[in-house]
Amino acid sequence: GAGVSQSPSNKVTEKGKDVELRCDPISGHTALYWYRQSLGQGLEFLIYFQGNSAPDKSGLPSDRFSAERTGGSVSTLTIQRTQQEDSAVYLCASSFGGAGSGANVLTFGAGSRLTVL
Amino acid sequence: GQQVMQIPQYQHVQEGEDFTTYCNSSTTLSNIQWYKQRPGGHPVFLIQLVKSGEVKKQKRLTFQFGEAKKNSSLHITATQTTDVGTYFCAGPSEMTGNTGKLIFGQGTTLQVKP
Structure with missing residues (x-):
């Protein structure tokens, strides 16, 4: 697609x-x-996928969080047994990848706003 | 691990005043990128600097990459209310190069009083 799409938005x-x-x-x-x-905070890194390499999961805050990327394209972030502190905007970003100049410039999606009551 | 620090965290200026945010990395960076996030929006790429000592301009915005490739700055001349937002710097460690994970600074939030 033309941009990074995230769903749901809310x-x-x-x-x-x-x-x-x-x-x-x-x-x-x-x-x-x-x-x-x-709200009002910076970007907290969660997980990074690069090609066929093993993902960098070093930012996942607990084992309730997991993510997968199927076929090198669509990714799903799953949060199990949600807690109120999980409330936040979850942003996805992608880049061309590789070693060339500009290859790691990110395009962000609009985000998914999660509210846990 | 690699850390990227930005100062100040917040800055309030009167419209027309200049503004500068500074970015410092604990490791040498292969490149530095700057992003802007408007209130309620998502980060949008502004520019990438690659060479040691590089300076680039975009209208009233001037970006610099330090000689040691460990620091960078963004300077806005004569701020306008449209400059409001949070500015993030980001870069991959030179050890991992462009294929490495981007590390973001905490951001500098700019408020402009009309």
């Missing part, structure tokens, strides 16, 4: 429920990131 859930957030990166982009941004 999600309200009850504490303890599982949620899935979807990211559709720009076609051909091999690198994909998930970030979390709480």
Whole structure:
């Protein structure tokens, strides 16, 4: 697609429920990131996929968080047994990848706003 | 691990005043990128600097990459209310090059009083 698409744009859930957030990166982009941004805060790195390499999961805050990327394209971030502190905007970004200049410039999606009641 | 620090965290200026945000990395960067996030929006890429000592301009915005490739700055001349937002710097470690994970600074939030 022309941009990075994320769905849903808004999600309200009850504490303890599982949620899935979807990211559709720009076609051909091999690198994909998930970030979390709480109100008025910076970008908290969650996970990074680069091509066929093992993902960098070093930013996932707990084992309730997981992400996968199928076929090198669409990614799903899953949060199990949601807690109120999980409330935030979850941003996905992708880049062309590779070693060339500009290859790691990110295009962000509009984000998924998660509210846990 | 690699850390990228930005100062100041917040800046309030009167419209027409200049503004500068500074970015410092704990490791040498292969390149530095700057992004702008408007209130309620998502980060949008502004510019990438690659060469040591590089300076680039975009209208009232001037970006610099330090000689040691460990620091960078963004200077806005004569701020306008449209400059309001949070400015992030980001870069991959030179050890991993362009294929490495981008590390973001915490951002500098600019408020402009009309």
